[in-house]
Amino acid sequence: MIKSSRNILVIDSKKSELKKVESFLKEIFAKHGLPIDHLNKVFLCVSEAVINSIEHGHKHDANKKIKVQVRLKNHDVSIIITDEGEGFDFKAIADPTEIHNLKKESGRGIHIIRSICDVLKYNEKGNSIQFQIKCS
Numbered sequence: 181m182i183k184s185s186r187n188i189l190v191i192d193s194k195k196s197e198l199k200k201v202e203s204f205l206k207e208i209f210a211k212h213g214l215p216i217d218h219l220n221k222v223f224l225c226v227s228e229a230v231i232n233s234i235e236h237g238h239k240h241d242a243n244k245k246i247k248v249q250v251r252l253k254n255h256d257v258s259i260i261i262t263d264e265g266e267g268f269d270f271k272a273i274a275d276p277t278e279i280h281n282l283k284k285e286s287g288r289g290i291h292i293i294r295s296i297c298d299v300l301k302y303n304e305k306g307n308s309i310q311f312q313i314k315c316s
Contacts, residue, residue: 187250191230193238193263198227201248208250214257218315221296222257228289229261229309237265237307255316258299260308267306 189204191197202223209219230246238244244264251258273290294300297311 187252189248191246191248192242193234193240193244193246194242195231195234197246198230201226201230204248205250208252212252214252214255214315218257218313222259222313222315225293225296225311225313226259226261228292229259229311232289232309233261233263233265233307236268237263239265255314256298256312257315258310258312260310262303262308265307267303270302270306 187208189201191200205219205223205226208214209216209222226248230248233246234240238246246264247260247262249260249262251260270290275291277291293309293311297313299310299312301310302308303310
């Protein structure tokens with residue numbers, strides 16, 4: 181199911197839905213004349229956040245929904261991803277580059293997003309992430 185109005189996409193909580201997310205972002209980039217060379221880093225951040233929602237927020241419950249919202253200002257792309265999960269304490273995220281965390285498989289997605297984006301925020305509950313990437 182795709183709901184795409186005013187740059188909003190609502191997807192089922194399944195990894196196969198990432199194809200819809202990629203198409204959605206490609207359409208927005210084309211429609212607004214954004215530099216295509218920035219699409220990959222935007223999609224990487226979005227896919228990492230969506231996968232976190234699926235795995236951690238929804239615990240693989242495919243009946244839950246994830247909302248992907250894109251806001252544009254000039255050539256700055258702001259993405260808000262919200263899930264129906266309980267949220268998490270984003271202040272307690274371990275640094276995956278520390279020696280004792282190198283072999284852990286979790287925690288890398290947020291680190292990737294943080295290293296690519298220009299602005300990163302969470303809502304109070306911890307079930308919504310917002311990040312901004314300059315595409316100019």
